[in-house]
Amino acid sequence: MGGEESAVGRARLTEEIRTLRARRQQLVDELRQGDESGDRGDAAQELQGGDELVAIDDRIAELEEILAGGPSDVRGLAAGTEVTLRLPDGATQAYRVVAIPEEIPDGEEDTTFTSDSPLGLAVAGSRPGEMIGFPTPEGKTSVEVVSIRPPD
Incomplete structure (x- = not known):
């Protein structure tokens, strides 16, 4: 980040x-x-x-x-990780991981997710080529992990 x-x-x-x-x-x-x-x-x-x-x-x-940079309960991916997913409709979408919702810049809500969100937790520990599932308000969704690039 x-x-x-x-x-x-x-x-x-x-x-x-x-x-x-x-x-x-x-x-x-x-x-x-x-x-x-x-x-x-x-x-x-x-x-x-x-x-x-x-x-x-x-x-x-x-x-x-x-x-203050104190202890955090954040699990999952490191903030700044870039993730590309293949969505159910076949389109690919690049995302950026943030630690807390307040770090999401205005206008980037659709391409950013938090590390402890259902999607963030599903991506954590996965590898490119894997299918992962996570809950959404509309029900469970599955996507393919195309790439995961940790922050520099």
Whole structure:
């Protein structure tokens, strides 16, 4: 994966963290305002706000770990691997592997997949000439692996 693509991915992650922190502060302010007014309102709404805070905190921690280069649970192919597949209609298509969805450049969603996606996991460990199957929203699909080129 090139440096520019990594920079774009990092910028997307950083922007997501900024957005999450702003939403978190907004939720905290809303919850405090409800406490100060003495009108507790709907308890279910407060619980939902608390649940959202936890989810936001978890996502921020996950993104910060990615940015820090911390441990990853990513399995499968290395980011930057180039894969060519023969599709069920006989056409061949070249793909590039990324580690996280945020690294997929705009406009390249159809030619990029993550290493831990069903396709990424199916390709991992396969060799050119092999048929592999993987689940899709429309059902299981089989493709032929034409080539796999690891990153430089």
